[in-house]
Amino acid sequence: MKILITGNMGYVGPSVVKRLRAIHPDATLVGLDMGYYGNCITSTGGVPERLINVQYFADIRQFPAAILDGVDAIVHLAAISNDPIGNKFEKVTLDINYRASVDLAKKAKSAGVKVFVFASSCSMYGSADDNARTENSPLNPLTAYAKSKVFTERELEPLASGNFKITSLRFSTACGWSDRLRLDLVLNDFVAGAVASGRITILSDGTPWRPLINVQDMARAIDWAISRDRSIASDFLAVNVGSDAWNYQIRDLAEAVARAIPGTLVSINKDAQPDKRSYRVNFDLFKKLAPAYQPAIGLAESVQELKTGLEGIGFRDGDFRSSKYMRLNILTELQKKGLLNEKFEWMNKEAI
Ligand SMILES: NC(=O)c1ccc[n+]([C@@H]2O[C@H](COP(=O)([O-])OP(=O)(O)OC[C@H]3O[C@@H](n4cnc5c(N)ncnc54)[C@H](O)[C@@H]3O)[C@@H](O)[C@H]2O)c1
Numbered sequence: 001m002k003i004l005i006t007g008n009m010g011y012v013g014p015s016v017v018k019r020l021r022a023i024h025p026d027a028t029l030v031g032l033d034m035g036y037y038g039n040c041i042t043s044t045g046g047v048p049e050r051l052i053n054v055q056y057f058a059d060i061r062q063f064p065a066a067i068l069d070g071v072d073a074i075v076h077l078a079a080i081s082n083d084p085i086g087n088k089f090e091k092v093t094l095d096i097n098y099r100a101s102v103d104l105a106k107k108a109k110s111a112g113v114k115v116f117v118f119a120s121s122c123s124m125y126g127s128a129d130d131n132a133r134t135e136n137s138p139l140n141p142l143t144a145y146a147k148s149k150v151f152t153e154r155e156l157e158p159l160a161s162g163n164f165k166i167t168s169l170r171f172s173t174a175c176g177w178s179d180r181l182r183l184d185l186v187l188n189d190f191v192a193g194a195v196a197s198g199r200i201t202i203l204s205d206g207t208p209w210r211p212l213i214n215v216q217d218m219a220r221a222i223d224w225a226i227s228r229d230r231s232i233a234s235d236f237l238a239v240n241v242g243s244d245a246w247n248y249q250i251r252d253l254a255e256a257v258a259r260a261i262p263g264t265l266v267s268i269n270k271d272a273q274p275d276k277r278s279y280r281v282n283f284d285l286f287k288k289l290a291p292a293y294q295p296a297i298g299l300a301e302s303v304q305e306l307k308t309g310l311e312g313i314g315f316r317d318g319d320f321r322s323s324k325y326m327r328l329n330i331l332t333e334l335q336k337k338g339l340l341n342e343k344f345e346w347m348n349k350e351a352i
Pocket residue numbers: 006007008009010011012013032033034035036037058059060061076077078079080081096119120121122170171172173174175182185327
């Protein structure tokens with residue numbers, strides 16, 4: 001078995017690699033990444049890529065087709081991965097997340113790859129806090145990032161066939177510890193605030209709904225999607241991944257973190273404009289199709305692992321929203337230094 005994982009050097013990637021290495025000890029795991037966040041390591045052990053057989057540094061927009069030789073399955077994580085970056089860099093976001101993703105799937109199908117797992121997002125439901133959305137509910141993407149996932153899914157569906165099984169995992173918002181931690185995710189932000197300064201500052205009015213999932217449970221879902229029997233669902237499957245127990249309103253989430261880390265103060269911006277990105281999601285289909293792969297890590301455990309991890313690296317930065325733990329800050333900094341151009345391509349200036 002040979003599995004290619006694109007975007008393996010991000011936040012979710014290290015958990016996916018760990019899981020696949022444990023489940024398929026003899027598989028050849030190939031990583032491909034631009035390495036934007038290569039030096040944002042938060043592990044205290046070795047680099048996460050030590051579990052990979054071959055690591056490529058490449059751009060999925062200029063995907064070297066030879067890499068697909070002998071590949072059985074692709075886990076496609078590579079993306080510009082949040083709304084703030086997508087809002088500022090809309091064209092690049094659509095080029096990477098949408099056009100290059102569809103192009104990669106087409107190349108993969110021609111090369112005889114049999115399985116394609118796409119990291120999609122529940123954010124495609126947009127403003128949807130009345131009834132929990134199912135996979136058949138109308139989509140309402142509000143941002144370039146969410147649109148990129150909708151457009152990609154739409155063009156992936158007709159590519160699926162008996163020999164090319166595609167699973168689009170519409171993930172809840174990720175949380176939890178990672179060897180390349182991000183703090184631009186709601187629960188991670190709250191725990192970081194609590195640990196660094198004993199304070200959680202909610203930027204919205206606290207009412208939006210968000211489903212959450214621990215990164216390790218994302219990895220379990222990816223593992224399921226790689227091996228899912230085609231008889232379980234059609235050649236193309238889009239499925240919400242998360243659990244009913246993890247549909248939270250932001251203010252409840254903050255209060256839960258404050259209870260878990262005593263002494264934490266929560267402040268809500270009562271004057272904030274309402275955040276339209278509010279969605280409740282129904283996970284019945286995932287429960288039915290993948291009973292043995294349901295999310296197993298809850299809120300308390302996720303808070304605890306984040307707290308332990310942050311304390312373990314001596315994290316004390318109360319100003320972390322301006323730090324390297326935010327993906328937008330890294331990309332902006334690399335551009336400022338002239339290392340990345342406006343299309344997020346490496347300039348290789350030091351090599352000249
Ligand atoms: N984190 C979440 O809450 C969440 C939720 C739902 C879905 N997802 C999806 O899961 C995937 C992984 O998310 P993440 O949180 O690890 O994001 P991340 O930003 O931490 O990692 C993305 C990785 O993709 C790489 N990459 C970006 N553009 C590339 C390109 N042109 N060529 C090659 N590599 C490139 C980056 O270098 C990075 O290592 C993304 O597709 C994201 O949209 C994430």
